[in-house]
Every structure is written in structure tokens, then in C-alpha cells.
Amino acid sequence: MFVLVVALYFLLACGVAGLLLFPAAREIVYLALAKRRQQIGAQVQNWRDRRSETTRSLSQNLQASRLSSWQFIKRHQWILLAGMAVVLIPPLTAWMLSGKTMLGSYDDSGQVVNQQIAALLEGEQLVPPPPLPPEVFTTQEVAQVRPMLDTASRNWQALDADFTQRLLMTFKIMKEKHGYDMVIIEGYRSPERQNALAQMGGSVTNAKAFQSYHQYGLAADSAFMRSGKLVITEKDPWAMRGYQLYGEVAESVGLTWGGRWKMMDLGHVEFRKPGVMKR
Structure with a gap:
């Protein structure tokens, strides 16, 4: 490595000395540099000429396109106006009519729900109803729709206090406003029962313990x-209407309704408190 460096230094020193001592060598180097500079200048000028030509061509094409478009519009102006009318008039008409319908059918019944929710938030304490006889939940019709319901917990005391008040408020609104008597068929569910239901397949539940x-x-x-x-059956039109109303009322008091899920659970509501489950 040292020898290579010394050799390069020697060659460089000889070259510098040659340029200093021999005018002919300096002339050769000068001519070579001048020729190279001319070549670079010619290449730059050629690039500028091509760019200028491309710019002029694009400008001419753009002007021709504008002129052609304007001539087309002038020749077919009435057809274009008629087409715009066909496209725009129907949606504008529908929008104007829908706006009038919404204003004309405004229903202030939602104010009643808001007052009841306000009462709930102000501390009105609703009392859970007395438990129903066990045989209500063990009929053959019920067992076909909802398996293992006879062993389900319907103990209101096992539920979260805030959730209990919101659910009782939902039941109250359903009774007083819509005429539906509602009962809880299952509340708290143990992890063991949750796993047992999950093993029955997706038609029952996909959630396992603590899910x-x-x-x-x-x-x-x-x-x-x-x-x-x-x-319970969803085939009953009266019950289906009730489930729809139940979902609306439950959501109005801050609950999540299972009827909006991909796998609908019309009778299910839950209160998603922050930090309880990560979803």
C-alpha cells in the first residue's frame, strides 16, 4: 500500500513538473480542456433546443384542443343543455321534496324520551320488577328459541347499578310510550356458562368467557x-316491531343494541363502560 502511494505521488509530481517546464505540454492540456468545454456547451444547447421545441408543441396542442372543444360546445349547445337538465332536475326535485317531507312530518315525541333520560341522569332511581315464576321461561316454545334459559340468571342485583337504571328506564319507556311489557330473560352470565353456550355453535353465540x-x-x-x-320469536310481526322500538329506546339512553350487529341479537343490550373490555 505504501509503495502504491509513493508511485502515485511520483507520477503526480512528474506531471506537474512537466506542465511547469514544458510549454508544449501546457498547450496540449489547454487544447484538450477547451475542446471538452465546447462539447459540453453543445450538449447543453442541444438539450435547451429540444425542451423549447417540446414546450411549443405542447402549447400548440393545448390551443388546438381548446379550440376544438369550444367549437364542439357551440355546435351542440342545445343538446348539452338538455342533457344537463335531464341529469340535474330529478335529484334536485327529490331533494326539495324530501326536505319538505321531513319538515312536515317532524315528530316532537323524542322530547319525552329526552326528559326521561334527563331524570335518569339527575338521579331518579327505578326499582326492578318482582321476579316472574320460573315456568314462564321453561315452556316448549321458549326452549326451542332460547336453549338453557331455565338456568339463566335474572338477578337484577348481579348487574351494574348504572346499567340497571338505564335498562329499567328502557323498559319504562317501552311500556308507557309503546305499550310493550318487557322482562329480562338473562343478565349476568358466568364464564362457565358463556363457554358452554359458545360450544353450542355460532347460532347461539361466538363469544367465549370474558369476551x-x-x-x-x-x-x-x-x-x-x-x-x-x-x-321471544322473531317470526312474530308484533315482536319484531317491538325489537325495533326497543333498539331505538335503548340507544337513546346510551346502551348498545345487538340488533345492529352482523350477527343480530335483537333482545341484547349492553353498556360499554370505558376500560372494561378492549374492543
């Missing part, structure tokens, strides 16, 4: 009472 708010006392499944009988 459901039931294990935290923050969820409940409810149904309707009609003529002293429990109505």
Missing part, C-alpha cells in the same frame, strides 16, 4: 310478555 359484557354485569337479554306468555 361478553354479560360476565361484567353490563349486558342483558330481554323479551316481551303478552297475555301472560313470554314472546
Whole structure:
């Protein structure tokens, strides 16, 4: 490595000495540099000429396109105006009519719900209803729709206090405003029961232990009472209408309704408290 450095230094020194001592060598180097500079200048000028030509071509094409478009519009102006009318008039008409319909059918019944929610937040304490006889939940019709309901917990005391008040308020509104008597068919659910239900397949539940708010006392499944009988089936139009109203009322008091899920659970509501479950 040292020898290579010395050799390079020697060659460099010889070159510098040659330029200093021999005018002919300096002339050769000068001519070579001048020729190279001319070549670079020619390349730069050639690039500038091509760019200028491209710019002129694009400008001419753009002007021609504008002129052609304007001529097309002038030749077909009435057809274009008619087409715009066909496209714009129907949606504008529908928008104007829908706006009038919304204003004309405004329903202030939501104010009643807001007052009841305000009362709930101000501290109105609702009392859970007395438990129903066990045989209400063990009929053949109920067992076909909801398996293992006879062993489900319907103890209001096992539920979160805040969730309990919101659910009771929902039941109250459903009764007073819509005429539906509602009962809780399952509240708190143990981890063991949750796993047992999950093993029955996706038609029952996909949630395993501690994947459901039931294990935290923050969820409940409810149904309707009609003529002293429990109505759970979704095939009953009266019950389906009730579930829709139930979802609206539950959401208005801050609960999450299972009817909006991909796998709908119409009778299910839950109260998603921050920090309880990560979703």
C-alpha cells in the first residue's frame, strides 16, 4: 500500500513538473480542456433546443384542443343543455321534496324520551320488577328459541347499578310510550356458562368467557310478555316491531343494541363502560 502511494505521488509530481517546464505540454492540456468545454456547451444547447421545441408543441396542442372543444360546445349547445337538465332536475326535485317531507312530518315525541333520560341522569332511581315464576321461561316454545334459559340468571342485583337504571328506564319507556311489557330473560352470565353456550355453535353465540359484557354485569337479554306468555320469536310481526322500538329506546339512553350487529341479537343490550373490555 505504501509503495502504491509513493508511485502515485511520483507520477503526480512528474506531471506537474512537466506542465511547469514544458510549454508544449501546457498547450496540449489547454487544447484538450477547451475542446471538452465546447462539447459540453453543445450538449447543453442541444438539450435547451429540444425542451423549447417540446414546450411549443405542447402549447400548440393545448390551443388546438381548446379550440376544438369550444367549437364542439357551440355546435351542440342545445343538446348539452338538455342533457344537463335531464341529469340535474330529478335529484334536485327529490331533494326539495324530501326536505319538505321531513319538515312536515317532524315528530316532537323524542322530547319525552329526552326528559326521561334527563331524570335518569339527575338521579331518579327505578326499582326492578318482582321476579316472574320460573315456568314462564321453561315452556316448549321458549326452549326451542332460547336453549338453557331455565338456568339463566335474572338477578337484577348481579348487574351494574348504572346499567340497571338505564335498562329499567328502557323498559319504562317501552311500556308507557309503546305499550310493550318487557322482562329480562338473562343478565349476568358466568364464564362457565358463556363457554358452554359458545360450544353450542355460532347460532347461539361466538363469544367465549370474558369476551361478553354479560360476565361484567353490563349486558342483558330481554323479551316481551303478552297475555301472560313470554314472546321471544322473531317470526312474530308484533315482536319484531317491538325489537325495533326497543333498539331505538335503548340507544337513546346510551346502551348498545345487538340488533345492529352482523350477527343480530335483537333482545341484547349492553353498556360499554370505558376500560372494561378492549374492543
